[in-house]
Amino acid sequence: MRLASLIGHCSEAVAAIAADERPADNVINYFFRSRKYLGARDRAFIAETVYHVLRHRRRLEWLAGQYFAAQGLPAPHAEALFPSLVALALMEEADEESHAQELAAAVTERAEIPGAQRFVPSARDFLQRTDTLNWPPDPVARLAIEFSLPDWLAPRIVDMLGLDEARRLASVFNQPAPVILRVNPMKAPREAVQSALAAEGFECDPTPLSPFGLRLRERSNAFTSETFKRGWFEIQDEASQIVSLCVDPRPGARVLDACAGGGGKTLHLSALMKGRGEIIALDIYKRRLDSLRDRARRDDCQNIRVRLIGAEDSPAAELVGKMQYVLIDAPCTGLGVLRRNPDARWKVTPDSARELALKQRALLDRYAACVAPGGRLVYATCSILREENEDVIEGFRAGHPEFAPADLAGILSRYGLAHLPAPGAHTLRLWPHIHGADGFFIAALHRKG
The missing domain is CATH 1.10.8 (Helicase, Ruva Protein; domain 3)
Known part of the structure; x- marks a missing residue:
């Protein structure tokens, strides 16, 4: 496809994502399904460009405003804004003069961009002088x-x-997040999975934190591998894997995953239990539980029982006080995983964060009742906001004196990760810029008795 047309497709995709409340990956997947004429290379180009715009949208909009004002041109109207941002994004990625010339020729065909005929050479010069701009x-x-x-x-x-x-x-x-795999130890050890993937052309290395993780050296679709089809691994970030390690369920135990979703952590818990005992996986969305069932069959996780529940349902009577481990991987703003979902930053507001914090506290109050005396309660979010994390846990503890802090360093010492939490701490934060993993908060409590 010609570059001018690709710019148009990128602009349409960015506009669709901006107008949709769903995550960007859902929207762009639908975008591609409705345009089956796009080849693999075109889809890859569009996806990479769109995600660059999503990650840098506010900066690109600001630069566009500064540029058009400096050129004495009117600010682009709604239909021209996204093509202008796409063109700026492509200029930032154009590392050779030939690429810039090709881009200049393509942009001249986008008549909706103000000053399209001279946009690329003049804007490219402008981008090289950003330090001299009127920053706040x-x-x-x-x-x-x-x-x-x-x-x-x-x-x-x-x-x-x-x-x-x-x-x-x-x-x-x-920055784009790496592709992290979690091996299924019930099928094969990490070294065997690494060798099998290498034989299929997927080179990867052990992750520095999770003893079950592998990091792909290059972004590729590992779902197409025979190793995946055999159930030897799942796609799961290290931080998400560490949540399950903080639960640390023993084989034969009874576990409640109160917000199971698609089941990434549920499957990991099953593997840690060697498929023995019982995991009750709850969620309010049937399609997520259907996906979990399919994944459990592939991974040979036979101790998982899924249950569809209502959003305000109380725990079933047979669960109250009976579960040795309860995981609440609470719905949250997702502000710790912006590498993967860059558009989420524009879909969260202070009000929506406060509403989520109330729901998170309600989930804790509701499902804490399921923890048996002496049992463990683990609360986790993929948010960086204190109001969804420490504030929720502190409020919960103030109202539930029957729960005491658990020693996360002691729990994680079984996996060589005692250094992650502070000594004696019952909470842990994982940061992308420090740990190389998604941004997560984890808290562990135990029920007295």
Whole structure:
């Protein structure tokens, strides 16, 4: 497909994602399914360009405004905004003069872009002088623009981490996440999975944190491998794997996964239990549980029982006080996984974060009743916000004196990870810029008695 047409397709995809509440990957998958004429190379080009725009959208919009004002051109109207952002994104990626010339020829065909005839050469020169632009004098305001963060989120990150570390985190958030696999030890050890994948052309290396993880050296569709079809691994980030290690269920135990979703952590828990005992996996979405059933069959996880529940349902009577381990992987803002879902930053507001925190606390209150005396309760989110994490746990503990902090270092010592939490701590934060994993919060409590 000609580059001018690809720019149009990229612009349509960005506009579709901006107008849809669903995650970007869902929207772009539908975009491709409805355009079956696109070949594999065209789809790859569109996806890569669209995700670059999503990661850097606010900065690109600001640069576009500065550029058009400097050129004495009107700001692009709605139909021209996204093509302008796509063109700027492609200019940032154009590492050779020949690429820039090809892009210039393509952009001249996009008449909706103001000054299209001279857009590429003049904008390319403009992008080389960004340090001289009129950035906001406030360093937090500049951070928000430079790293494409909402105005409300940037100061919260700075308050937590300080300006310099906040910039490092924001920079990592705008980089693509690696593809991390979790081996299924019931099928094969990590070394065998690594060798089998290499034989199929998927080179990977052991992950530094999870003893069950492998990191692909290059982004590729490992789902097509025979190794995957045999149930030898799942796609799962290291931070998500560590959540299951904090639960650390023993074979033969009874486990409740109260917010199972598609079942990534459920399957890992089953593997840690060597398929023995029982896992009750709950969720409010049937399609997610159907996916979990399929994945469990492939992975030979036979101790998982799925149950569809209502959003406000109380736990079934036979679960109350009977479960040795309860995991609440709570629905959250997802602000710790912006590498994977870059558009999420624009779909979360302070109000929606507060509403989620109330739901998270309600889930804890509801399912804590299922923990047996002496049992373990683990709460996790993929959010970086304190109000979804420490505040929720502190509020819960204030109202539930029957729960005491668990020693996460002691729990994780079985996996060589005692260094991750502070000594004696019952909470753990994982950061993309520090640990190379998704941003996660984990808390572990035990029920007295």
